[in-house]
Amino acid sequence: MMADKTLTTHPRNDNRAASTTLGYALTLAIAMLLVSGLLISTGGLVTQQRERTVQTELEVIGQRIAADVTAADRLVQSAGQSGSIGAVNVNREHPSTVSGSSYVVALRATKGGSVLTLSTDSPQVSVQIELANQTPVANSAVSGGSIQVSYADTDGDGQKDMLVLQND
Amino acid sequence: MADVIPIDRERGQILLLGGLILAATFVLLAVILNGMIYAENVASQGEDARADDALRFRSETEEAIAGTLRQVNGDTSLGPAAFTSSIRDWESVTAELMVERGARVSVRTVTVVGDSTHISSVTIHVEYQTRRTYYAVQFEVKAP
Numbered sequence: 001m002m003a004d005k006t007l008t009t010h011p012r013n014d015n016r017a018a019s020t021t022l023g024y025a026l027t028l029a030i031a032m033l034l035v036s037g038l039l040i041s042t043g044g045l046v047t048q049q050r051e052r053t054v055q056t057e058l059e060v061i062g063q064r065i066a067a068d069v070t071a072a073d074r075l076v077q078s079a080g081q082s083g084s085i086g087a088v089n090v091n092r093e094h095p096s097t098v099s100g101s102s103y104v105v106a107l108r109a110t111k112g113g114s115v116l117t118l119s120t121d122s123p124q125v126s127v128q129i130e131l132a133n134q135t136p137v138a139n140s141a142v143s144g145g146s147i148q149v150s151y152a153d154t155d156g157d158g159q160k161d162m163l164v165l166q167n168d
Numbered sequence: 169m170a171d172v173i174p175i176d177r178e179r180g181q182i183l184l185l186g187g188l189i190l191a192a193t194f195v196l197l198a199v200i201l202n203g204m205i206y207a208e209n210v211a212s213q214g215e216d217a218r219a220d221d222a223l224r225f226r227s228e229t230e231e232a233i234a235g236t237l238r239q240v241n242g243d244t245s246l247g248p249a250a251f252t253s254s255i256r257d258w259e260s261v262t263a264e265l266m267v268e269r270g271a272r273v274s275v276r277t278v279t280v281v282g283d284s285t286h287i288s289s290v291t292i293h294v295e296y297q298t299r300r301t302y303y304a305v306q307f308e309v310k311a312p
Contacts, residue, residue, distance in 0.1 A: 028182070035186030042193045046200065053200050057207040064210075071219035075303050078223055086293065086304030090218060099203050 050099050051123045057098040058118040058127040065105060065147060065165075066116055066129045068092055072149040072163055073133040085160060091148035091168050098144070106141040107165045138162040221271065222296045222303040229275055229294050232258055233309045241286055241311055248280045251287055272297045278306060287311055 068090045075088045096102065103120045110130075114137040119126040138154045146168035154162045236254050240246045259275040266273045278291040289310045296303045 032182055035182060035190075039186060039189055039193070042190060042197070046193055046197050049197060049204075050200050053204040053207070056204055060207045060211040068218075071301070074219040075222060075301075075305075078226060079305050079307065083305055083307030086295070086306060087302055088304075089302040091300055098207075099200055 047123070051125060053099045054101065054120055054123060054125045055127065057095070058103060058120070058125060059129075061094050061098070061103075061144070062105075062116055062118045062127050062129045064092060064094065065118075065149070066131055068147070068149045069107070069114070069116070069131055069133065069137070069163060069165075072151060073135045076135045076151050076163070085151055087160075088151040089148055090150075091146060093146050094144055096143075096145040103144045104141055105144065105147060105165060106139075107137055107163075108139050109137045133163070136162045138164045140165045142167045218298070218301045221269075221298070222301055225266070225271070225273060225296050226294055226303075226305060226307075229262075229292065230307070230309060232262075233290065233292055234312055237287055237290065237309065237311045244285050247284045248282065248287055251280065251290070252277050255292075270298055282311075 072088050072090045075090075076085055079085045098120060101120045101122055103118055106117045106119075108115050108117065113130060113132040116129040116131060117126060118129075135151070138152070142165045148166045148168045149163055150166055151160045152162060152164050152166075153160050154164065233255065236251060236258070240251045240254070255275060255277050259273075262275070263273050272295075274293075274295045276293040278293050280287055280290050282288045289308055291306060291308050293306045294304070
């Protein structure tokens, strides 16, 4: 009788303890699953938002630099046939980083105009803006910050001939 | 129960750490979105007409010089010296006015072609400088 009682009591006790341990383990697992799920999804959200922000900021900065290049182009063209340009400089302060990463601005001559390319390394985002300018442009690249568009002598003959981008 | 307590503590750590990382992520997200708002704010600002002002000043100068040439050529008692001094007077008045508009300007007569009573053309050097734009041009104005 005594032996039987012990036998029937033991398994019940074991079950209860197992359920408590299992309960903790399950809660822990669910908590970890939830937390890691949240972390992964917010991490993805941050990366995605960062790329979008960088893209938007580069577009805005690009449009502003494009406006400066166009302004410089108009000023150079204003000299006409009889006149000559002494100097044309247009400068502006831009943010030196976009969402914490630095960027490069490149101006490249194309057929019938030029292309302005703004790019960042991390995240890898690149924005291109096409320009229709009359004054020839020299291929030049500068880093973000204070950027100056100037009419400069690029072939060393003492005559100003092309628009270039320079860091101020 | 002795086995259970460490598990309980670990769970607390995971929640705490997870919460902290999540909080940091949301702060980062706020900073990034702030950058986006800034960019959109900058984009909505009107483009300041930097080339327009410089070009307007240049054409105003051209008009003023053409007018002065007409006046000097119409009066036989006036010659190149009168023209140069007239332009100098005009420049000093204009420069003062332009300073109020935030620009430093200078107008200089480079060459005057003609004789003592009639000027056929002049070459003018104009400089226009604001905080962001520098524009120097030399051009010829023919007598009307």
